[in-house]
Amino acid sequence: MLERVNSGLRRIPAWLLYVVLPLPAVWFLYLGLTGGLGAEPIKALEHKLGEFALQLLIAGLAVTPLRRHLGLNLIRFRRAIGLMAFLYVFLHLLTWLVLDVQVLSQIWADILKRPYITVGMAGFVLLVPLALTSNNFSVRKLGPRWRKLHKLTYGAVLLGAVHYVMLVKGFQLEPLIYLGVILGLLALRIEPKKLRRRFARQSAA
Amino acid sequence: MAFRWKNTLTENDVTPEALYLSRRQLMGGAAGLGLATLAGRAGAMEAGLEPNDWDDITSYNNFYEFGTGKSDPANNAHALTIDPWSVRxxxxxxxxxxxxxxxxxxxxxxxxxxxxxxxxxxxxxxxPWNGFELADLLTMAGIQSGAKYVAFETLYRPEEMVGQKYAVLDWPYVEGLRLDEAMHPLTLMATGIYGRDIPKQNGAPLRLVVPWKYGFKSIKSIVRITLTDKEPPTSWNIANGREYGFYSNVNPKVDHPRWSQASERVIGGGLFARKQPTLMFNGYEEEVASLYAGMDLGTFF
Known part of the structure; x- marks a missing residue:
């Protein structure tokens, strides 16, 4: 069964994601222009792009645990998922800059003064080198350092979720669910063996 | 015989005028009909104030009792029973x-x-609210001399108010005003919008409107009004006292810890709406500033 799924997946070209995944952004923009996002489309567009970015980041984060624990192989799609996640984070940021805040001086003030924006911005900054090195040339050139560099994803995704938790009013579940899922996916990466070895070393010392 | 009776009625005669006329015509028409006498009341009819569309006002709401999304109240508030309704x-x-x-x-x-x-x-x-002055209601109940504050409470009925099933806030929603704020002629108990009964998502059947304070002070679907001698607790202040004070007067100079209050976006401008500067006391400075004479509005935010 799993074998069949994996071999079926092998027949899907990864480039298809670069065609399909931008479509929601086009759809959101269309809705925003035609009244489909309600009376205040700016925040609605911003939130939709941000939420989809977070979902894609989670999808990227799920690839390794799915393979390790369920044997489902989606590794071929991971680069496309990651790059498309970056696209949505960028569009989310662009909406905030151009349509939402509008005033340049206030943009800087917000980044420095508002912790949830500082956190979101930091997440974006962490993603930039990852997007820039998401190509075969960089993988070859950086060698083992590429893997190390791309561990920054963990930090970026966490910052994205914290950004969401920090911006809502009152006690709301949805951002906490996102944070919980992300923490869970990160926890699955902790290798008990390594941990035990490290612990043994520490107690021996 | 046919055509004996000539129908002279038009859509105008069927639809309530306020609904039929577009917002621009409504304002011009009202002035033309001599209804501008209302303008004599403080801030009642102000030049240049163009009401939002009915759809904007009734589809974009914060009413967490029905969910935290802006369209949740419009989607969920139909479940609310507002008849019978009484206010204690x-x-x-x-x-x-x-x-x-x-x-x-x-x-x-x-x-x-x-x-x-x-x-x-x-x-x-x-x-464009319809309503009566809160002062009239309080006077009807007879304000005793020791009263200094007015506390308000929203209905708590989670089986009809689905948002109350989640601990977003400490239900029921409570709010409060100082007595002089409550007695101010601008302070309204709204029961309608555009001449129609106020929709459930906007706080049916009656809600407070304090136009110089942030919207959350204007508590909806009120079931209880209590006069007290102590400052009453208020929901957002309980939830986060650093961000939401008892007064919560609109003030472009005192930022919310998480965002600037210097400017605002007027709903209805679409995807490319520009922001406009926020006015001190939301433009009602002349009418209400004296209530806060000598107070540090940065401390009493």
Whole structure:
């Protein structure tokens, strides 16, 4: 069964994601222009792009645990998922800059003064080198350092979720669910063996 | 015989005027018909204030009792029973008791007030409310001399108010005003919008409107009004006292810890709406600034 799924997946070209995944952004923009996002489309567009970015980041984060624990192989799609996640984070940021805040001086003030924006911005900054090195040339050139560099994803995704938790009013579940899922996916990466070895070393010392 | 009776009625005669006329015509028409006498009341009819569309006002709401999304109230509020409805007025009043909504309406005179409405989230609307002055209601109940504050409470009925199933806030929603704020002629108990009964998502059957304060002070679907001698607790202050003070007057100079209050986006401008500067006391400085004479508005935010 799993074998069949994996071999079926092998027949899907990864480039298809670069065609399909931008479509929601086009759809959101269309809705925003035609009244489909309600009376205040700016925040609605911003939130939709941000939420989809977070979902894609989670999808990227799920690839390794799915393979390790369920044997489902989606590794071929991971680069496309990651790059498309970056696209949505960028569009989310662009909406905030151009349509939402509008005033340049206030943009800087917000980044420095508002912790949830500082956190979101930091997440974006962490993603930039990852997007820039998401190509075969960089993988070859950086060698083992590429893997190390791309561990920054963990930090970026966490910052994205914290950004969401920090911006809502009152006690709301949805951002906490996102944070919980992300923490869970990160926890699955902790290798008990390594941990035990490290612990043994520490107690021996 | 056919055509004996010539129909001279048009859509105009069927649809209530306020609904039929577009907002621009409504304002011009009202002035032309001599209804501008309303303008004599403070801020009732202000030049240049163009009300938002009915659809904007009734589809974009913060009413967490029905969910935290802006369209949740419009989607979920239909479940609310508003008939029968009564308001318990108690505390330091001469005539405490449960007042039926119909009896209140019989005793009060309803008028139209077109007010700016500024949300703490930095968006705003202009709403043509119908309602009566809170002062009239409090006077009817008989304010005792020791009363200094007015506390308000929203209905708690989680089986009809789905948002109350989640601990977003400490239900029921409570709010409060100082007595002089409550007695101010701008302070309204709204029962309608555009001449229609106020929709459930906007706080049916009656809600507070304090136009110089952030929108969350204007508590909806009120079931209890208590006069007290102590400052009453308020829901958002309980949830986060650093961000939401008891006064919560609109003030472009005092930022919310998480965002600037210097400007606001007027709802209805679409995807490319520009922001506009927020006015001190939401533009009602002349009318209400004296209430806060000598107070540090940065401390008493």
């Amino acid at each position: 007025i108690d505390g330091l009043v001469d005539k405490p008791g449960d007042y039926a909504f119909e009896d209140i309406m019989k005793a009060m005179s309803v008028e139209e007030r077109i007010y700016r409405f500024r949300c703490v989230e930095a968006w705003s609307m202009v709403v």
